[in-house]
Amino acid sequence: xxxxxxxxxxxxxxxxxxxxxxxxxxxxxxxxxxxxxxxxxxxxxxxxxxxxxxxxxxxxxxxxxxxxxxxxxxxxxxxxxxxxxxxxxxxxxxxxxxxxxxxxxxxxxxxxxxxxxxxxxxxxxxxxxxxxxxxxxxxxxxxxxxxxxxxxxxxxxxxxxxxxxxxxxxxxxxxxxxxxxxxxxxxxxxxxxxxxxxxxxxxxxxxxxxxxxxxxxxxxxxxxxxxxxxxxxxxxxxxxxxxxxxxxxxxxxxxxxxxxxxxxxxxxxxxxxxxxxxxxxxxxxxxxxxxxxxxxxxxxxxxxxxxxxxxxxxxxxxxxxxxxxxxxxxxxxxxxxxxxxxxxxxxxxxxxxxxxxxxxxxxxxxxxxxxxxxxxxxxxxxxxxxxxxxxxxxxxxxxxxxxxxxxxxxxxxxxxxxxxxxxxxxxxxxxxxxxxxxxxxxxxxxxxxxxxxxxxxxxxxxxxxxxxxxxxxxxxxxxxxxxxxxxxxxxxxxxxxxxxxxxxxxxxxxxxxxxxxxxxxxxxxxxxxxxxxxxxxxxxxxxxxxxxxxxxxxxxxxxxxxxxxxxxxxxxxxxxxxxxxxxxxxxxxxxxxxxxxxxxxxxxxxxxxxxxxxxxxxxxxxxxxxxxxxxxxxxxxxxxxxxxxxxxxxxxxxxxxxxxxxxxxxxxxxxxxxxxxxxxxxxxxxxxxxxxxxxxxxxxxxxxxxxxxxxxxxxxxxxxxxxxxxxxxxxxxxxxxxxxxxxxxxxxxxxxxxxxxxxxxxxxxxxxxxxxxxxxxxxxxxxxxxxxxxxxxxxxxxxxxxxxxxx
Numbered sequence: 001x002x003x004x005x006x007x008x009x010x011x012x013x014x015x016x017x018x019x020x021x022x023x024x025x026x027x028x029x030x031x032x033x034x035x036x037x038x039x040x041x042x043x044x045x046x047x048x049x050x051x052x053x054x055x056x057x058x059x060x061x062x063x064x065x066x067x068x069x070x071x072x073x074x075x076x077x078x079x080x081x082x083x084x085x086x087x088x089x090x091x092x093x094x095x096x097x098x099x100x101x102x103x104x105x106x107x108x109x110x111x112x113x114x115x116x117x118x119x120x121x122x123x124x125x126x127x128x129x130x131x132x133x134x135x136x137x138x139x140x141x142x143x144x145x146x147x148x149x150x151x152x153x154x155x156x157x158x159x160x161x162x163x164x165x166x167x168x169x170x171x172x173x174x175x176x177x178x179x180x181x182x183x184x185x186x187x188x189x190x191x192x193x194x195x196x197x198x199x200x201x202x203x204x205x206x207x208x209x210x211x212x213x214x215x216x217x218x219x220x221x222x223x224x225x226x227x228x229x230x231x232x233x234x235x236x237x238x239x240x241x242x243x244x245x246x247x248x249x250x251x252x253x254x255x256x257x258x259x260x261x262x263x264x265x266x267x268x269x270x271x272x273x274x275x276x277x278x279x280x281x282x283x284x285x286x287x288x289x290x291x292x293x294x295x296x297x298x299x300x301x302x303x304x305x306x307x308x309x310x311x312x313x314x315x316x317x318x319x320x321x322x323x324x325x326x327x328x329x330x331x332x333x334x335x336x337x338x339x340x341x342x343x344x345x346x347x348x349x350x351x352x353x354x355x356x357x358x359x360x361x362x363x364x365x366x367x368x369x370x371x372x373x374x375x376x377x378x379x380x381x382x383x384x385x386x387x388x389x390x391x392x393x394x395x396x397x398x399x400x401x402x403x404x405x406x407x408x409x410x411x412x413x414x415x416x417x418x419x420x421x422x423x424x425x426x427x428x429x430x431x432x433x434x435x436x437x438x439x440x441x442x443x444x445x446x447x448x449x450x451x452x453x454x455x456x457x458x459x460x461x462x463x464x465x466x467x468x469x470x471x472x473x474x475x476x477x478x479x480x481x482x483x484x485x486x487x488x489x490x491x492x493x494x495x496x497x498x499x500x501x502x503x504x505x506x507x508x509x510x511x512x513x514x515x516x517x518x519x520x521x522x523x524x525x526x527x528x529x530x531x532x533x534x535x536x537x538x539x540x541x542x543x544x545x546x547x548x549x550x551x552x553x554x555x556x557x558x559x560x561x562x563x564x565x566x567x568x569x570x571x572x573x574x575x576x577x578x579x580x581x582x583x584x585x586x587x588x589x590x591x592x593x594x595x596x597x598x599x600x601x602x603x604x605x606x607x608x609x610x611x612x613x614x615x616x617x618x619x620x621x622x623x624x625x626x627x628x629x630x631x632x633x634x635x636x637x638x639x640x641x642x643x644x645x646x647x648x649x650x651x652x653x654x655x656x657x658x659x660x661x662x663x664x665x666x667x668x669x670x671x672x673x674x675x676x677x678x679x680x681x682x683x684x685x686x687x688x689x690x691x692x693x694x695x696x697x698x699x700x701x702x703x704x705x706x707x708x709x710x711x712x713x714x715x716x717x718x719x720x721x722x723x724x725x726x727x728x729x730x731x732x733x734x735x736x737x738x739x740x741x742x743x744x745x746x747x748x749x750x751x752x753x754x755x756x757x758x759x760x761x762x763x764x765x766x767x768x769x770x771x772x773x774x775x776x777x778x779x780x781x782x783x784x785x786x787x788x789x790x791x792x793x794x795x796x797x798x799x800x801x802x803x804x805x806x807x
Contacts, residue, residue: 021299022168022172022299022300022301022319022321023301025067025068025168025171025172026164026168026301026303028067029067029072029160029164029167029168029171030157030160030161030164031157032064032065032066032067032072032073032156032160033064033065033149033153033156033157034062034063034064034065034073034075034145034148034149034152034153034156035062035063035064035065035066035071035145036062036142036145036146036148036149037140037142037145038062038063038071038145039060039061039062039063039140039141039142039144039145039148040060040061040062040132040138040139040140040141041059041060041080041139041141041144042056042058042059042060042061042132042139043057043135044056044057044058045061045128045131045132046131047124047127047128049182049198049206049228050198050205050206050228050229050230051089051090051091051092051206051226051228051229052087052088052089052182052196052198052206053087053088053089054085054086054087054116054184055085055086055087055088056076056085057082057083057084057085057086058078058080058082058083058084059076059077059078059079059080059083059084059085059114060076060077060079060080060141060144060145060148061074061075061076061077061128061132062074062075062077062144062145062148062149063125063129064156067167067171068171070125070171071125072119072120072121072125072160072167072171073117073118073120073156073159073160074118074120074124074125074128075115075116075117075118075148075152075156076116076118077114077115077144077148078113078114078115079114079144083114084112084114085112085113085114085116086110086111086112086113087109087110087111087113087184087186087196088108088109088110089108089109089196089206089208089224090108090109091107091108091224091226092226092227092229092232093226093719094715094719094720094753095632095634095635095719095720096224096225096226097224098631098632098720098721099222099223099224099225099631099635099638100208100223100224102223102631102642103221103223104191104223109208109224111186111188111189111190111191112188112189112190113186113187113188113189114187114189115186115187116184116185116186116187117152117155117156117159117184117185118182118183118184118185119156119159119160119162119163119167119182119183119184120180120181120182120183121166121167121170121171121175121177121180121181122177122178122179122180122181122182123177123178123180124182126177159183159185159307161305161306162305162306162307162308163181163183163305163307163308164303164305165301165303165305165308165317165318165319166181166305166308168301168319169277169319172276172277172319172321173277178200179200179201180200181197181198181199181200181201182197182198182199183195183196183197183198183307184196184197193210194208194209194210194223195207195208195209195210195211195307196208198228200228200231200236200238201238202238203227203238203575203576203577204225204226204227204576204577204578205227205228205231206224206225206226206227206228207222207224207225207311208222208223208224208225209221209222209223209224209225210223211306211307211310212641214641218306218310219310219640219641220307220310220311221638221641222638225577225578225638240271241363242270242271242272242275243268243269243270243271243275243278243326243363244268244269244363244366244368245266245267245268245280245334245361245362245363245366245368246266246267246269246366246368246369247266247267247368247369248264248265248266248360248368248369248370248371248372248411249264249265249266249370249371249372250262250263250264250265250360250370250371250372250373250411251263251264251372251373252372252373252374252375252413253375253376253397254343254375254377254415255377256377258341258343258344258345258351259339259340259341260286260339260340260341260343260359261337261338261339262286262336262337262338262339262359262360263335263336263337264335264336264337264338264360264361265333265334265335266333266334266368267331267332267333267334268293268326268331268332268333268334269329269330269331269332270326270327270328270329270330271328271329272328273325273326273327273328274325274326275322275325275326276321276322276324276325276326277319277320277321277322278319278320278321278322279317279318279319279320280317280318280319280320280336280361280362280363281315281316281317281358281361281362281363281364282316282317282318282338282358282359282360282361282362283315283316283342283354283355283358283359284304284309284316285340285341285342285354285355286338286339286340286342286355286358286359286360287302287338287339287340288300288302288318288336288337288338288361289337289338289339290335290336290337291320291334291335291336291337292334292335293320293322293323293332293333293334293335294332294333295333296323297323298320298321298322298323298334299320299321300318300319300320300321301318301319301321302316302318302319303318304316315358316358318361320334336360336361338360338361340355340359342354342355342359343415346439346440346441346517347439347440347441347443348435348437348438348439348440348443349379349380349416349417349435349436349437350416350417350435350437350438350439350440350515350517350532351380351414351415351416352516352517352518353412353413353414353415353516353529356412356522356524356529357410357412357524360411362410364409364410365409365573365575365687366409367407367408367409367685368407368408369403369405369406369407369408370386370403370404370408370411371389371401371402371403371404372386372401372402372403372411373390373399373400373401374399374400374401374402374413375394375395375397375398375399376397376398376400376415377397377398378393378396378397378398379417380398380415380416380417381415381416381417381418381420381433382398382400382413382414382415383413383414383415383416383418383433383512383514383527384400384402384413384512384527385402385404385411385412385508385510385511385512385524385525385526385527386402386403386404386508386510386526387402387403387404387405387510388400388401388402389401389402389403404508404525404526406508407685408507408508408525408526408570409525409570409573410524410525411524411525412522412524412525412527412529413527414433414512414514414515414516414527414529416433416435416514416515417435417436417437418433418434418435418436418514419433419434419436419482419485420432420433420434420485421485421486421489422489423489423490423492423493425493425496425497426497427509428496428497428500428506428509428510429509429510429511430489430492430493430496430510430511430513431510431511431512431513432485432488432489432492432512432513433512433513433514433515434481434482434484434488434515434535435481435482435515435532435535436481436482437478437480437481438478438479438480438481438532438535438536439517439532441517442478442479442532442536442540443478443479453469453470453471454467454468454469454470455467455468455469455470476540479535479536479537479540481515481532481535481536483537484534484535484536484537485535488513488530488534488535488559489513491556491559491560492511492528492559492563494594494598495559495560495563495564495591495594496511496566498560498593498594498597499560499563499564499566499567499590499594502590502593502673502676502677503567503590503676503677503680504567504677504680504681506566506567506571507525507526507566507570507571508525508526508566510526511526511527511528511563511566512526512527512528513527513528513530513559513562514527514528514529514530515529515530515531515532515534515535516529516530516531516532517532518531518532519531519545521534521558521559521562522562522565523561523562523563523564523565523566523569523570523587524565524570525566525570526566528559528562528563528565529562530558530559530562531554531558533545533554534554534555534558534559538550538551538554538555541554548606549607549610552595552603552606552607556591556595556598556599556603557588557591557592557595557607558591560590560591560594560595561587561588561590561591562587563591564586564587564588564590564591565583565587567586567590567680568582568583568586568587568590569583569584569587571680571684571685572586572679572680572683572684572686572688573686573687573688574687574688574689575687576636576689577636577637577638578634578635578636578690579634579636579687579688579689579690579693580636580637580652581633581634581636581651581652581656581690582656582688582690582693584652584653584656585633585652585653585656585657585659585660586656586660586676586679588653588654588656588657589656589657589660589661590676592604592607592608592657592661595607605800608657608658608661608800611650611654611655611657611658612658612723612803612805614627614650614654615627615650615651615654615655615658615723615803616628616723616805617644619643619644621643625643625644626723627644627646627647627650627651628650628651628655628721628722628723629721629722630642630643630644630647630651630721631647631651631721632718632719632720632721633651633652633655633656633659633717633718634690634718634719636652639651639652655717655803658717658803659717659718659803661801662713662717662801662802662803663675663697663710663713665799665801665802666701666705666713666801667697667700667701667702668702671700671701671702672700674700675697675699675700678696679693679696682696690714690718694709694710694711694714694718695709697710698710706757706773706775707757707775712755712756712757712775713756713757715753715755716754716755716756717756717803720751720753720754721751722749722750722751722754723749723750723803723804723805724747724748724749724750724754724756724776724804724805725747725748725749725804725805725806725807726745726746726747726758726776726796726797726802726804726805726806726807727745727746727748727806727807728743728744728745728760728794728795728796728806729743729744729746730742730743730744730760730794731743732790732791732794736789736790737788738786738787738788739786739787739788739789739790739791740784740785740786740787741762741783741784741785741786741787741791741794742782742783742784742785743760743782743783743794744780744781744782744783745758745760745774745776745780745781745783745796746776746780746781747776747777747778747780747781749805752777752778754777755775755776755777756775756776756802756804757773757775757776758773758774758775758776758781758796758797758802758804759771759772759773759774759796759797759798759799759801760772760773760774760783760785760794760795760796760797761794761795761796761797761798762785762787762791762793762794763791763792763793763794763795764787764789764790764791764792765789765790765792766789770785770787772785
């Protein structure tokens with residue numbers, strides 16, 4: 001989840017704060033524990049952050065020591081008889097109530113607590129202090145403050161470090177209280193430790209969850225996350241992004257030990273005068289060495305903050321303090337130097353590139369042009385998109401310089417010892433690379449098998465030579481990725497050409513496809529990372545990756561899926577985690593459309609049937625739970641941390657493909673093709689939301705369609721869970737010239753709120769069938785159809801247009 005809206009900048013002109021160095025201020029922030037002189041005995045205080053409501057019934061409240069004149073922390077302790085506090089939260093949507101109920105067994109949060117540690121940069125201190133003073137003479141209890149400080153100072157410092165970058169940003173820029181954040185770590189009576197966060201700069205301003213560990217790794221378990229009331233009502237909007245980076249010029253050096261050094265120059269523009277504190281994104285594995293603006297050194301602050309990093313799924317941010325306030329409309333040259341290790345060797349000159357979108361400083365969501373000079377070891381080859389300007393040697397290393405003149409979202413690269421094949425399709429060039437050797441893991445996975453080999457053996461008892469069958473372990477030769485190179489190049493080129501016909505021109509006219517170790521792929525502007533398992537024959541893959549569906553996935557779907565990301569994810573994109581499913585669903589169904597063209601409708605039906613079976617797989621330790629029932633598709637990345645292994649992949653890719661398929665069947669092929677083409681054009685270089693997607697789909701429904709705005713469909717299949725079991729009962733009565741078909745459709749296996757429009761088809765001996773849509777819900781849905789010829793069959797959803805189980 002992207003918690004902090006990257007690219008926000010803060011107003012300058014606050015000389016007293018900026019006079020101190022960022023390092024000095026950071027030390028002050030980290031050292032600021034509790035102020036025992038600011039400890040109060042309190043009763044009946046309240047604190048409201050839009051949908052969050054806190055009630056401090058009885059206890060002590062201790063404020064933290066000030067930093068640059070403002071207090072940024074407080075602790076509530078219910079260490080008195082009848083000490084108590086309470087937090088109330090009512091998520092506004094069904095999907096978020098489901099999410100909260102999965103963790104807390106209740107769709108709403110009503111939790112009592114006796115300990116709360118609060119970190120904030122908004123007006124929390126002023127609001128609470130005003131209530132304390134309005135009740136008469138404040139009852140100070142410094143002796144309790146001393147006890148609290150001894151007990152909780154280390155906790156305060158630990159939690160402060162979790163938001164250190166954000167606190168630094170708000171303190172340095174003297175952020176207005178309305179744009180500050182509020183965080184509380186609570187010890188609930190029933191729920192244990194959990195967090196409550198309100199941040200008006202986030203895409204979802206309210207987050208409730210907890211830091212959790214699984215398999216030795218920490219992650220942030222989001223219980224619920226949603227827009228705050230004023231943002232839902234559109235009476236308030238998130239602050240704009242006031243600065244941007246354009247026209248990148250990157251110099252990169254990769255040493256033989258795989259250390260990467262990057263010097264990045266870009267044009268810095270501000271749309272508002274007075275900006276001084278700037279935020280940028282970059283992998284925490286890359287460390288900033290220097291920053292300058294128009295040749296003048298600029299101070300920077302880079303530090304990993306635990307909760308911030310986990311909420312951003314490991315992404316890192318850093319701050320830059322401009323030497324002077326920026327002027328609106330003026331262009332500045334900003335230069336960063338950084339160094340880190342983001343590349344790992346997989347053996348045999350095969351490499352894994354990490355931090356593929358964040359190896360240089362950036363502002364996510366910015367489209368711009370690039371010129372890149374890359375120096376790298378002479379024994380390797382480079383996969384880098386763009387027009388080649390220079391290629392040669394420099395100081396014992398290879399040198400490649402390329403330019404991307406069409407604005408793109410980000411730049412990726414890959415490295416290895418490659419063979420390559422070039423395919424041309426009209427104005428487009430597709431270059432496919434293959435490792436000359438398989439990585440160590442693939443070679444080790446080559447599994448041998450025993451074969452019976454006839455052998456002549458002399459038997460002294462009979463004095464005869466007999467033939468016996470002897471088991472011998474036969475180990476196949478190691479995989480050779482280059483053997484598949486031309487076939488893959490042909491398939492990629494065909495998929496690329498197919499999608500150009502459907503979606504229009506891609507972001508770049510040249511596409512490079514290169515291998516990456518693992519079972520996944522990834523599609524960047526002009527560059528596809530394709531799983532190394534796609535480069536080897538099916539029989540050479542590990543046992544777990546053998547079978548009909550894995551063969552279809554690696555041989556037919558994966559490369560087309562990643563090619564489709566040239567449009568879905570690079571040209572069209574999303575900003576919110578709740579909307580991220582769209583890009584994967586669109587890319588995957590685009591691959592299935594290509595599979596259908598290549599292998600026929602039956603191949604598409606078989607994949608969709610496999611998807612349905614996988615979604616309906618039972619989950620251990622979940623009573624009557626299937627993978628699909630773990631959560632709605634709009635939960636996004638939080639699906640990764642559910643009990644069902646692979647839930648995020650199965651729900652996002654496979655249920656997402658079913659959602660696209662059901663829309664296609666509602667629209668018809670011609671309207672569906674127009675719908676996808678419109679999406680690619682209308683949302684080119686701009687984000688799309690799930691609701692915008694629904695409205696666009698509704699515009700392409702045939703006239704007089706049931707559910708004309710697709711509200712019922714999206715509520716059931718997108719914002720909720722459920723794969724219904726449907727049963728049709730029907731009868732035919734009458735004689736020429738009128739017959740009456742009556743029946744009912746019964747729905748089971750889903751929640752009582754689940755509803756869906758189901759096609760019932762009446763077929764005749766001659767002429768087209770008649771289709772009537774029936775809305776199912778908790779009660780059996782009855783229907784009555786009058787026809788003028790004798791029906792021969794009444795069928796429920798004959799074309800398999802619904803993600804459902806038919807009895």
